[in-house]
Amino acid sequence: MSVVSPGQTATGVVERPEVGSVPATAGGVDGAEIAAAGGTTTAQLDRPSDRSKVEAPAGLEESASSVPPAPRAPALVSAAQPARAARTLRALAFAGRHAVTILAAAMLLGVVVAAVAPALITRSSPFDTDPDAKLLPPSAEHWFGTDQLGRDLFARVVHGTSLSLEGAVIAVGLSVLVGLAIGVLAGFAAGLADTLLMRAVDVLLAIPGLLLAMSLVTAIGYGTRNVALAVGIGMVPSFARTTRAEVLRVKQLPYIEAAVAAGARWPRVILTHVVPNASGPVLVMGVLEFGAAILAVSTLSFLGYGAAPPAPEWGSLVSSGRDFMITSPWLALAPGLVVGLLVLSLNHVAKTIEEARA
Amino acid sequence: MKFVLSRVGQALLVLWAAFTVTFVILEVLPSDAIETKYNNAGGDSVNLTEENLDALRSEFGLDLPLWQRYLQFCGRAIQLDLGNSISQNRPVTDLLVENLPPTLQLAGFALAVGLVAGCAIAFLANWLRSPLLRRALTRLPALGVAFPSFWIGLLLVQLFSFHWQLFPATGSRTPASVVLPGLMMAIGPAAILAQLLNRSLSETLQEQYIVTAGAKGLGRGEVFWRHALRNASLPALTILGMMVAGTVTGAIVAETVFSRAGVGRLAQQAVEVQDLPLVQGIVLMAAFAFVTVNLIVDLIYPVLDRRIKVS
Numbered sequence: 302m303s304v305v306s307p308g309q310t311a312t313g314v315v316e317r318p319e320v321g322s323v324p325a326t327a328g329g330v331d332g333a334e335i336a337a338a339g340g341t342t343t344a345q346l347d348r349p350s351d352r353s354k355v356e357a358p359a360g361l362e363e364s365a366s367s368v369p370p371a372p373r374a375p376a377l378v379s380a381a382q383p384a385r386a387a388r389t390l391r392a393l394a395f396a397g398r399h400a401v402t403i404l405a406a407a408m409l410l411g412v413v414v415a416a417v418a419p420a421l422i423t424r425s426s427p428f429d430t431d432p433d434a435k436l437l438p439p440s441a442e443h444w445f446g447t448d449q450l451g452r453d454l455f456a457r458v459v460h461g462t463s464l465s466l467e468g469a470v471i472a473v474g475l476s477v478l479v480g481l482a483i484g485v486l487a488g489f490a491a492g493l494a495d496t497l498l499m500r501a502v503d504v505l506l507a508i509p510g511l512l513l514a515m516s517l518v519t520a521i522g523y524g525t526r527n528v529a530l531a532v533g534i535g536m537v538p539s540f541a542r543t544t545r546a547e548v549l550r551v552k553q554l555p556y557i558e559a560a561v562a563a564g565a566r567w568p569r570v571i572l573t574h575v576v577p578n579a580s581g582p583v584l585v586m587g588v589l590e591f592g593a594a595i596l597a598v599s600t601l602s603f604l605g606y607g608a609a610p611p612a613p614e615w616g617s618l619v620s621s622g623r624d625f626m627i628t629s630p631w632l633a634l635a636p637g638l639v640v641g642l643l644v645l646s647l648n649h650v651a652k653t654i655e656e657a658r659a
Numbered sequence: 660m661k662f663v664l665s666r667v668g669q670a671l672l673v674l675w676a677a678f679t680v681t682f683v684i685l686e687v688l689p690s691d692a693i694e695t696k697y698n699n700a701g702g703d704s705v706n707l708t709e710e711n712l713d714a715l716r717s718e719f720g721l722d723l724p725l726w727q728r729y730l731q732f733c734g735r736a737i738q739l740d741l742g743n744s745i746s747q748n749r750p751v752t753d754l755l756v757e758n759l760p761p762t763l764q765l766a767g768f769a770l771a772v773g774l775v776a777g778c779a780i781a782f783l784a785n786w787l788r789s790p791l792l793r794r795a796l797t798r799l800p801a802l803g804v805a806f807p808s809f810w811i812g813l814l815l816v817q818l819f820s821f822h823w824q825l826f827p828a829t830g831s832r833t834p835a836s837v838v839l840p841g842l843m844m845a846i847g848p849a850a851i852l853a854q855l856l857n858r859s860l861s862e863t864l865q866e867q868y869i870v871t872a873g874a875k876g877l878g879r880g881e882v883f884w885r886h887a888l889r890n891a892s893l894p895a896l897t898i899l900g901m902m903v904a905g906t907v908t909g910a911i912v913a914e915t916v917f918s919r920a921g922v923g924r925l926a927q928q929a930v931e932v933q934d935l936p937l938v939q940g941i942v943l944m945a946a947f948a949f950v951t952v953n954l955i956v957d958l959i960y961p962v963l964d965r966r967i968k969v970s
């Protein structure tokens with residue numbers, strides 16, 4: 302990605318799918334391990350309740366609370382309580398097994414809330430200056446500390462979310478649409494059109510994403526929208542390739558033949574049969590590329606081509622914090638940490654979706 | 660031979676197309692380097708009239724029709740003449756040659772570190788017996804892929820320059836100045852390589868011939884080195900081209916973060932002053948590096964893996 306690629310930043314286009322699928326083995330292994338561990342704990346803790354339920358109708362722990370009143374009241378109490386405890390424990394075991402996924406989902410939720418309604422997360426204003434509170438280190442009051450004008454950095458990061466994500470949304474939206482169109486066209490047309498389109502895609506791949514984005518920004522000017530456009534164009538090749546591969550696979554399936562035999566025209570076949578069935582991997586890729594786009598956009602902003610300074614865009618925040626690296630390193634490091642954690646969460650969620658689909 | 664020729668031809672085609680794409684992007688879209696240079700940069704000292712600007716445009720050949728300029732550019736590019744930099748008034752080729760050595764040093768160091776680190780992580784993740792360590796090593800690359808490289812660079816500066824004072828934070832003179840930017844550039848490629856190699860290694864270790872080799876009485880080390888690693892490393896070879904392309908991107912960010920001289924810095928400055936010929940030259944050089952490495956990989960792949968039929 303990436304412009305970065307980042308995106309094709311340091312990270313590119315072809316390797317993206319691997320990002321999600323490589324740790325899959327690890328996830329499977331340790332998931333099973335933890336599952337096994339969780340299983341034994343619950344089993345052990347379930348045992349007392351089983352024993353006390355001897356007279357009660359044989360039932361699973363879940364239905365233990367709804368067990369009809371047994372003749373002996375004390376037995377019921379002791380039966381219900383461990384059952385409840387077991388349920389809590391099972392929930393805890395579930396949480397433990399999926400701790401990383403839950404954390405990642407929480408991070409994504411937080412970011413969405415910050416983008417839509419930043420005031421829900423922080424009450425501080427991102428623009429209010431306070432000369433008495435300059436360059437304060439992170440504290441309970443100012444989670445990320447304050448900058449050289451006394452502005453609360455956490456508030457700036459939170460309020461900058463929508464601006465920072467806007468670029469990534471535009472970039473991914475553009476590349477999905479264009480990539481899908483090129484991929485479907487190439488996959489269906491075959492022959493010369495396919496060759497030409499794929500060669501064009503190869504050319505785009507040969508230019509490093511960040512450099513391509515920088516040339517585009519040179520030509521069309523600075524600003525978040527332009528940066529997003531440039532990043533999006535750089536990401537088209539990977540979507541086009543994935544879509545084409547999927548279309549080639551789906552095209553040969555019997556139901557497509559059936560649809561054609563039933564008299565459906567090609568546009569209808571493509572829109573109602575091929576695209577929906579080919580879109581799975583493209584979706585997973587979209588989530589991954591969204592992370593790559595965030596990295597790419599923030600890198601370009603860091604280099605100074607994105608939003609103009611007073612706007613609290615994440616990459617620009619890191620860039621302006623650089624001047625205070627020696628005295629107040631948190632100014633540059635905290636916003637970048639948020640970017641990294643967000644992309645990490647996105648990649649993890651993409652991996653989870655991929656595993657669930659498999 | 661036919662295979663070699665067709666691959667070389669393909670590479671040249673991609674290069675030509677990349678050249679055309681950058682030409683189109685930079686020439687067709689609205690922007691005026693001459694005006695940027697003389698009217699915006701100088702402020703009150705230089706305020707040129709429309710006639711002066713036109714004279715300057717014809718000096719740089721910017722007044723000719725588009726197709727003529729394109730042909731001119733093509734003809735010159737073949738002779739390695741990429742025109743003059745507008746902002747520095749010097750041949751682009753000279754500027755590139757001048758700035759290439761520090762970037763090559765940096766990229767070479769970063770690639771070497773990235774290769775070694777990536778292979779080491781993938782190897783250890785499959786070699787070690789402790790499940791905890793194995794899992795940790797398998798997960799580690801996810802961090803390297805997710806965190807922005809400029810942030811990693813700043814973190815390295817904070818730790819190794821300001822806190823422990825081991826390496827210089829800026830500059831490009833001393834050999835030690837390569838270390839931090841090199842590490843920063845190495846982390847992304849290392850993470851990608853580790854993920855790819857780890858997967859291909861753990862897949863290879865499930866193969867029948869690995870079981871056979873073990874059953875024959877070969878030691879674990881021998882099975883690993885002679886059978887598994889050799890076969891598993893082939894897929895990793897294919898991303899080498901991408902890793903090289905990645906270093907161009909990495910160099911732009913690393914040289915900016917560490918204020919080093921080099922092609923990356925040159926690119927960043929060229930974009931800032933809208934120096935089109937210079938940007939074009941750098942893009943062309945990056946595409947050339949990418950295409951060349953991919954060509955080499957394509958050509959040696961059949962030699963390393965005889966199962967691939969030359970076709």
